[in-house]
Amino acid sequence: MCGAPSQDLDLSGVDLAKEAVIAGIVSRGSDPVAGAYVRLLDSSGEFTAEVPTSATGQFRFFAAPGTWTVRALAPKAEPVDRLVVVEGIGSVARVDVSVG
Amino acid sequence: MSRETALVDADWVEAHLNDPKVVLVEVDEDTGAYDKNHIRTAVRIDWKKDLQDPVRRDFVDRAGFEKLLSERGIANDDTVVLYGGNNNWFAAYAYWYFKLYGHQDVRLLDGGRKKWELESRELSTDAVSRPATQYTAQDPDTSIRAFRDEVIAAIGSKNLVDVRSPDEFTGKISAPAHLPQEQAQVRGHIPSAKNIPWSKAANDDGTFKADGELRSIYTGAGVDLDAKDTIAYCRIGERSAHTWFVLHELLGQQNVKNYDGSWTEYGSLVGVPVETGTGEA
Numbered sequence: 382m383c384g385a386p387s388q389d390l391d392l393s394g395v396d397l398a399k400e401a402v403i404a405g406i407v408s409r410g411s412d413p414v415a416g417a418y419v420r421l422l423d424s425s426g427e428f429t430a431e432v433p434t435s436a437t438g439q440f441r442f443f444a445a446p447g448t449w450t451v452r453a454l455a456p457k458a459e460p461v462d463r464l465v466v467v468e469g470i471g472s473v474a475r476v477d478v479s480v481g
Numbered sequence: 482m483s484r485e486t487a488l489v490d491a492d493w494v495e496a497h498l499n500d501p502k503v504v505l506v507e508v509d510e511d512t513g514a515y516d517k518n519h520i521r522t523a524v525r526i527d528w529k530k531d532l533q534d535p536v537r538r539d540f541v542d543r544a545g546f547e548k549l550l551s552e553r554g555i556a557n558d559d560t561v562v563l564y565g566g567n568n569n570w571f572a573a574y575a576y577w578y579f580k581l582y583g584h585q586d587v588r589l590l591d592g593g594r595k596k597w598e599l600e601s602r603e604l605s606t607d608a609v610s611r612p613a614t615q616y617t618a619q620d621p622d623t624s625i626r627a628f629r630d631e632v633i634a635a636i637g638s639k640n641l642v643d644v645r646s647p648d649e650f651t652g653k654i655s656a657p658a659h660l661p662q663e664q665a666q667v668r669g670h671i672p673s674a675k676n677i678p679w680s681k682a683a684n685d686d687g688t689f690k691a692d693g694e695l696r697s698i699y700t701g702a703g704v705d706l707d708a709k710d711t712i713a714y715c716r717i718g719e720r721s722a723h724t725w726f727v728l729h730e731l732l733g734q735q736n737v738k739n740y741d742g743s744w745t746e747y748g749s750l751v752g753v754p755v756e757t758g759t760g761e762a
Contacts, residue, residue, distance in 0.1 A: 428680035
């Protein structure tokens, strides 16, 4: 889940010397879901941020090292939670979410 | 003010889509969202281009607001329904702004754009235009807008509600996690402020929580809603407009102000006290 950025994630404009990133793709079956809402919750479950997914289903957050929960909301699907660990500045924690 | 006069749901909006006296207005942080699609009859207000002075850091003046609403085809006796992305942050900001200039009947669409999308309701790409009006605004109502000097004077006496995320409050970061880090000179919060993130007032789908639950969120965090006046702030005043809406419009609290200068102003002032950490000794 953590490690080098995958080729299909667009991280253009991100300065990995300064940021730790949580990023991934929301999909339904084999199709990316555009316009889903992805919420980032901290280790106590507190809301931290929310972004809509791009046309290719991608989302991205800048986050501090630690344990986070990514929650995906999409039309006609139950919310899906995924736990993700951010190791440090310069790392990209990849978390893909499949919704019903 | 109350939930009945300040908030409408999506079914109400759908039933009033063709009502000529109901004007839907989309206000987003991502001002391109409207171009992608919007509720079929909604016009757009750009919170930056339309609502901020192009030179100074301040609102457009009364004449500017009259010109804007006249161009958008909004009349004084229209019911204005605001909605937008980001859990209605900027729609709530516009709501507060409409109230500041004295618009009588303004409401928020509960859940905003997110809930509308998650319910797969109709969105359109068609251009929307309304015949121009002659809108007359009131002088700004500063009983709902706080300025820096009264914020400094409120330290230790009024309720100061900091609605940013816990990491912004303690000074770990200086902007929300989905934005590049930027802005004020220093990090932290105004001494004696209570940290009640705006998000505590909203459900996952962006709708507001029930009144009883809302009240206990603030009182439980040490905000004295019975005896003290309240000032809410965040980074640039949009998330705190959301909390102002909760306290003043949904819960009917008197004497609640939004400090739109917020942390980007306060955190750059010379000589003012700043606290870091949780603020709890």
